[in-house]
Amino acid sequence: MAEITIIPAKNRSDEIIRTAAYARVSSDSEDQLNSFAAQIRYYTEMLQNSTNTVFVDMYADEGISGTSTEKRTEFQRLMNDCRKGKIDRILTKSISRFARNTKDSLKAARELKTLGVSVYFEKENIDTGEISSEMLLAIYSQFAQEESMSISKNVRIGVQKRMMDGTFKSSSAPYGYIYNDGEIIPDPEKTKTVRQIFEWYSKGIGAETISAMLNQKNIPAPHGQQWRTAVILMILTNEKYIGDTLLQKSFTTDSLPFRHMPNRGEKPKYYVSSTHQPIIERKLFDEVQQLINLKKPNIDFTPQTNAFTKKIKCICGGTFRRKKCQEKIYWVCRNHDHTNLMKCEIRRIREIVFQKAFISLFNKLREHCKVLLVPTLRQLELLSERQKSNNTQLAALRKEIAEIKQQFHLLTTLNLQGTLDSEYFAAHSQELDRKLNTAQKQLHANLDNKENERLCELRKLIGILDRAESITEFDEMLFGQIIDKITVLSETEIRFDLIGGIGFTEQIRRW
Template identity: 35%
Template sequence: MSHTGKEGEWMKRITKIDKVEPLIPKKLRVAAYCRVSTGSDEQLASLEAQKSHYESFIKANPEWEFAGVYYDEGITGTKKEKRTQLLRLISDCEAHKVDFIVVKSISRFARNTTDCLELVRKLTDLGVFIYFEKENINTQSMESELMLSILSSLAESESVSISENSKWGVKRRFQNGTFKISYPPYGYDYVDGGMEINPEQAEIVKYIFAQVLSGIGTHQIADELNARKVPTKKGGKWTASTIRGMIYNEKYVGDVIFQKTYTDEHFSRHTNYGEKDQYLMQCHHEPIISREDFEAAGAVLNQRRLEKGITKGSGKYLNRYPFSGKIVCSECGGKFKWRIHSKNGGKYVAWCCGKHIDDVTACSMKFIRNADVEKAFVTMMNKLVYGRRFVLRPLLERLREMDRSDSFSMIQELELKMEKNAEQRQILTGLMAKGYLEPALFNKENNELLQEAAELELQKNGLSHSVNGEMVKTGEVEALLKFAEKGEMLTAFDGELFGRFVEQIIVYSRTEVGFQMKCGLTLRERM
């Protein structure tokens, strides 16, 4: 109603209300993730069954919209980085294409605690939650991550146990000579559980050995094969290191050395330099190269290596320069490689970005001279000697002033709580064994204590890591200051000194680099 302006008179006003359409709730876009750990026919059949199950399971829920099944096959589950479909699923979650994920179990999703919790937290921040069927856990309804942490730890223990059992079985096959090489080197194919010569590739292998025996360098051989467009085993480009690896590969004479590499407790692979037993099996398969040519070619490379002063062993094959493997491009993140450049009849060592060498459009960073980097290091160290009172001493004092006594006392307090927690669980178990506690009550109390124990462990590990990190950093600064306080200016580059204090070199341009010190400082220097 509204007033007309005249006292005592009112006029009625009627407004039409438009029709309100009922809100239709948006369906939840649900995807499933599944994985099998090997590429066998039985496992692939299992994968097909899982895919079919999840598609039917999701489509049967009227409130869900099927967003697809993501699956990885023939890939180990111990590290998330190697699972391309899992990474694609996460990318689709970030693009808001998926709202909810269904997984068979935690062990199918992640095999170590760090990866599992990291992925769950990342997806939770995106508003995407996960339902683990086997454990009946929905991350959306969980009050904390503690129970998931405990279950993830169990999955990690299961993974380690499976890995150890697998290693034991592999070792036994090494010892009795029944281990099958599923991915043979260039020149061979895997046929019916054995290695058979690939005639076309075998001719290339013979050509490579013949070239080495005639004195041709490995770089020149690689360039020649690339110019002829000869494909490698994986279809990539030939490199000098690939050629060297073939010359030293005993499989070309029909032998096999088992366990050249091994997997550590963190599921990372390493070259075996004697940490694990190795097993040699002779006459394992048909050879491509005679033993005489094989030994002669290896001797040629060894002689050339000795003449050039190259050290072969752990790390890079070329280890003549202290900067090897330590120079990083700020533009693309690639590692720098050394090259011999010529100018006005003279030669000098230069460092070039690996990506720029392969493709100038991928990275525009130009080369830098080895001598210039050495001079920059000398200048930087002399600046530290000169300005130690203004740079290093204040940094060391700040690190020492950080009161770590509180952290140590907190760690001790947490350890006492953990001991008390363990005692309480032991008492509970004793009462349950004597029949004084009902199973339901025991499970409730025991689960609460387990959650508390997991939380205490996480807090203790976090504090310990923080304290240890600061102690290492303090020690590095103390060592650097001790060197600087001698007051001796460098007159020439010192490779041992560089290796002691510098973690890596970051190249910002042809005229500026940054020395990333082991103590945490990054010091820029112009060249």
């Protein structure tokens, strides 16, 4: 009979647990309760009596919203260090400080769990290292998200109340007006242009011709751009030029992620009369509105977005816009469509042409991915590593930050032992806090985040192509995942710019 020897499981209770802490701290150096120094002191005191725990680092983002993790550089640094195996456990005061977005909170917690890193939320007493904690985490994350949404809702209610009583004031003045002591008043120079636009249109001159005339006269357009048909029509239909104000032309959605949308009847609008000095007489304004209604074009410039919206650029510098003509969908360069046609000679292109070009490109990339993209990724990774190793300034900054953090730990330890008086400790903590903040800002400024993002995107692209099957029909989701933009180079050639900074050209055939 075979002999069975039981090999006992390892006792991990004696292993050193590398512990980090994450917080969102105040950017006000006088706020000792939420300062970096206070956070260091708090977690050092918490862990000082532990025999199997070592405090690795403090990760703190300053005074920014928690509704999205994308802008939190220290949170991203924390996640990267966890991926590199430097951390076993993360401490944070509450889920609301970790993330005010359920999706981000759960995504981070699940990734950390797969990396073998647990997160402890003190306020809620949740430890993601325990199997039963994920459901609680989801519930509390939802509470945190609802708190963020409630704050946003309260702000919107305040804005809507001011709209209802007519006291709301826009943050920007329309073309032809300037702000003066909180009130909009006519701008003498631009007022002449606004009146000229209305007069020309009332005499039968079209919006496209007006935009060309203003550009030929070198009259500055709003925001320093070129005059376009859409800009002229916005001016001609803006009630502010007769001294009135229509409020809530657009609105912010009620749920995350918050989006700013044009109000097409989803929300009430508020028309307030005589809010400021008019530029145009009401009679002329009404005549222009009647002319605009009579001249409405038969071509439908479809406002809804699709996979190609804002992604098709022209070699002339213009952006392509979508329009429907005789039940067919086309994309046309704005410079060809609205201004002097000599500026852009590229004619409109059917949407199906772009779709077929993408299908062809995708299938070729999928088939030759290992030959084209994998070697490129390896070369870029090698180049990135060489640049990092040769950057002495980065090394010096990292060393400085490490030394400051060591001083923090030493200062905190001496204070806990009663060696330092409170005034000395407070003064030196503030000074170290200031030095650390300066050094971290310099480090972030020197790091080539764009290069790191490019490598991550290139890896993502290779992963998508490696898992995908060949396609015979246009896939909007796939297109959105891997294509940054399309540039129309000529009547017969376009270039696809993919994520990761890779570009390929495709020949096209018009339909």
